[in-house]
Amino acid sequence: VTRGHERGESLECLIDSLHETGWPFEVLNVTGVIKELELPRAERYDSAVGGNRGTGTVAIIHRTPTLGTLERVLGKERIYPAIVDALGCEQLYIAGEIQRGFNRFHHCERVVGSGLSRVSLSQPSGIELVWDPSEVRVRPFNLSRPFNCSRQSVLNLYAGAGLIALEMLCNGKASVVHACEPNGNASLNLKANLKNNAFLYEPRSKCVIHETDPSFLTLENCIDVVYIGGSESYGPACRALKYKGGKIYIEADIEREAAFFSPMQDRKIHVQWAMASAYELSQILTNHKRRPYNVTVKSIQHVDSSLSHDRLLVMFDILPASTRSRDMLRAVLATFSSWIAKIGVVLAVISYIQENKKIREENVFRKMHGVRPR
Structure with missing residues (x-):
């Protein structure tokens, strides 16, 4: 045996x-x-x-x-x-x-x-x-597809046995994944999984394992995508994110206020939690980066439920406030230009119709006086 x-x-x-x-x-x-x-x-x-x-x-x-x-x-x-x-x-x-x-x-x-x-x-x-x-x-990562982090750097806080890290390497095509796992037994399984499945991701891709608590991570301004499992990791996640922004995935348990809610009430609680988390992330980012950031809730996925909790996977899109303002100005200018073009077309059509009407009236007058029409 x-x-x-x-x-x-x-x-x-x-x-x-x-x-x-x-x-x-x-x-x-x-x-x-x-x-x-x-x-x-x-x-x-x-x-x-x-x-x-x-x-x-x-x-x-x-x-x-x-x-x-x-x-x-x-x-x-x-x-x-x-x-x-x-x-x-x-x-x-x-x-x-x-x-x-x-x-x-x-x-x-x-x-x-x-x-x-x-x-x-x-x-x-x-x-x-x-x-x-x-x-x-069920894997929460399957709920957020399509997911593409090609040529991007990814940070997975509390990586566990490496399920999310492997998904990011094999399916997300990330260039580098930083897996942070403070538990010794879980990090051993993480190393074994990465070794056994190394042939599935590109040779240029790599996974860096950090066997430490997330609060002691030294990564700063070098990560495009962060996957975290709770509010206690907001600080390290915001510190590691690049100055130009990126994406943050949060998988968290949301406590219910009562044993049974209607789907509409549940959805309202989920949205309120996501908006509160977005505000907290924006404040932490502003403190770390010394510049304002806009944090937008892009999606809220329901993973599973228990009698007292809902497990959610929430995606946040993060951009510097100046970048967001510039993008909004460009969008307004583009909309204004399109409306100007449409108004120009309408005015040209009206002018054409009026010109034709004037020519028809002149031809009627010429016929009445025996003059050859135009």
């Missing part, structure tokens, strides 16, 4: 056997198969119960057409142990459909591994969070 499961064939051997049997799908190498299976999106956690009875590393992947084909051709008993071996984990879960309704979770099925499946995560606050990986919260 190795890593919680019986060691079987490696993923490389399975791919070679598929080539020999004339598998109808074009797969060049094991790297291509891993990419098709979306293994870079696998989330890795150190599983433990009570702090001492561990069941190893847990990985959660998503079901894809390629995975379904491999199941039919090779069988679950062959392909899943090979995937576990390739990921270096002990338990493997397949994420299914997103649950509809009040809470938005993936229903996950454990396909490899045994024993207790609860997972213990050490939080920066020192609280041990224990959860069941058979239910995984």
Whole structure:
């Protein structure tokens, strides 16, 4: 027994056997198969119960057409142990459909591994969070697509196991991602995930890991996009943002004032919180940069809910106040110019109609007096 499961064939051997049997799908190498299976999106956690009875590393992947084909051709008993071996984990879960309704979770099925499946995560606050990986919260980053940070620098505060950092590197095409994670166990998983999935992002892209509290970050005026998880990170996020502005994503829990609200009341509370956060960000930016900034709420996405909280993903667009004023002046001038052009066209048409009317009246007069019309 190795890593919680019986060691079987490696993923490389399975791919070679598929080539020999004339598998109808074009797969060049094991790297291509891993990419098709979306293994870079696998989330890795150190599983433990009570702090001492561990069941190893847990990985959660998503079901894809390629995975379904491999199941039919090779069988679950062959392909899943090979995937576990390739990921270096002990338990493997397949994420299914997103649950509809009040809470938005993936229903996950454990396909490899045994024993207790609860997972213990050490939080920066020192609280041990224990959860069941058979239910995984939907990725908030999927709600904000399309997301493009090509040739941009990104800061991910409280990066955890690197889910957002990997999304920014692989799908967002960021040039550099700064991942800040003060928890030692989470930073180890972050390093493992980045190492295992390095082939998926461009060689020029890189991820810099900061194993420190966000308040001790030395980054200043060098970041285009910031992804943060709470108001305690506003200061480091604003300090790291470039002078020319950028974007800030905030994923936060909003406390409800009552147990049950109508959707309209919930929406009103969400907007009020977003506007208050925008004002707070503008004040912090002004203090750090010594110049006024305009912070605009671009989108408010609802991630999931509990009985007392709503989890939101809010995007803020940040520009210096002078830039925003100049853009507004340009827009006003462009609108004024377009209206002047339209008025000119209308006046030309009116002049043409009046000229034709005058010519017709003159021709009638000429006919009445026996003069040849014009």
